[in-house]
Amino acid sequence: MEENQTMVTEFILLGFCLGTGIHLVLFGLFSLCYTLTLLGNGVILGLICLELRLHTPMYFFLANLALVDIAYACNTVPQTLVNLLDPDKPISFAGCMMQTYLFMTFGSTECLLLVVMSHDRYVAICHPLHYTVIMNWRVCAILAAGCWILSFLLALVHFVLILRLPFCGPHEINHFFCEILSVLKLACADTTLNKIIIFTTSVFILVGPLCFVLVSYTRILMAILRIQSKGGSRKAFSTCSSHLCVVGLYFGSAIIMYLAPKSQHPEEQQKILFLFYSFFSPMLNPLIYSLRNAEVKGALRKAMGKEIHSKLV
Template sequence: MEENQTVVTEFILLGFCVGPRIQVLLFGLFSLLYALTLLGNGAILGLVSLNPRLHTPMYFFLCHLAAVDIAYACNTVPQMLVNLLRPAKSISFAGCMAQTFLFMTFAHAESLLLVVMSYDRYVAICHPLRYSVVMSWRACTVLAITSWVFSFLLALVHVVLILRLPFCGPHEINHFFCEVLSVLKLACADTRLNKIVIFAACIFIVLGPLCLVLVSYTRILGAILRIQSGEGRRKAFSTCSSHLCVVGLFFGSAIILYMAPKSHHPEEQQKILLLFYSFFNPLLNPLIYSLRNRDVKGALRRRLFKESRSQLE
């Protein structure tokens, strides 16, 4: 290492290039949305745990998705809120690496969980008589644990490859959190291996799962069209359309962000896309599932009615 190289112990997050008044406005808006994200996903976790009718494989995986969404928000939003009001916007090197690792772990986990949820719907609609055998609680537990472990290990590979790189300055990250591509721009060495691994991971963790989801829903669509009962067809469409909305939001954002050609203003567009990817997706997921799912809405009404009746007594 050259003598004029210095070890970077912290990074500066540049965040959003806006005036002080806009920063205060964004702080209030993002604080509200953050609270709604925690409330919405927390409500799903609470309803599923308290209502025995929702103790099914579909809601088991939905709880894991809600946990991922809460973790997403807690990993990036608090730091972003602090930086909107604090002039020094610094983050330690260790904290930055931890934030990158957690973000990638949760991103990979959500991708795999969406595949598992599509498979669950495929078995439920296309092979209803075998559903209890194929999607047993043991199988569900194995699928969930496998998704988390694989996500953890893949994210660990990315972070280990980053840690081998020297960082000698500048130390300003043009982002609101330690996003992996933004961190790599500050490395004082060749990062081609890191980018190749990131692109390969996108193929296996984005395009691969997306193809599996599309195959599952192509077969599901064919099975739904063969259902004779109008009520049964409507219920199947309602359940699957909710999942497809989440799939479209997640994979669409990921493909544009990490696999699409870069535009003339990649950094600013990347901030907006990642804000949607890691902030608004966790907020929208519980709204999509609760507004388009009769079981969740029914459980919520029963819980609220029970609480109000107990207060009156």
């Protein structure tokens, strides 16, 4: 580092370049989304832990997904809310780097969990007689732990590579959180290696898993079409269609962000796409995956019934 360069110690997140009135509206909307995210995923976690009927591999992975969504939202949303009220409030260099690292970790974990969940549904529908043998608790624990550990390690590679870069100004990040590509634009050195690793990792964590998910659901669809019972086929199709909605939106947006040519997606458009990851996806996952499920709704009614009964007594 040259002596006439001053290291950046904090960043300003520009967020959404809109008027104060619009910022207050967004603050209210994002606060509501954040509250619903914590409430929805918290309820799912609580029900799965307390209800013995939900102690199955499918709900074990759903609990992991709910945990990721809570962590995901807590990593990005609070800072965004702060900046909506005070656009000039900075985030420290260490805080920004940690937010970048955790964003990549939780994003990768969610991608891998969606793959594992698609595999779980494939085994349950296509090999129901062998389901308990194939998806035993040891296998489930290994798959879940593998998702978390691999994600932490992949994010660590990016974290180490970005820490080696000098940041000597400017200190304004044109985003509402410390997204890695936006942070790299402020580096005072060549970031080609970082971008190559990001692209390679994106192919590994997005394209490969997406192909695996599509193959799994293609086989599931073929198995559903062979089910004689209309009730059974309807239940299986309902579950899988919900999963596919989340997979399509999540992977589709991520692929556009990290693999599509950047010239086709201006920065303001990229911010809108990232809103899905940070605000809407964690909020919608409990509704799509769990609260539409008859078993989860039954457990929720049972829990509420117990609560009402205890108050009456």
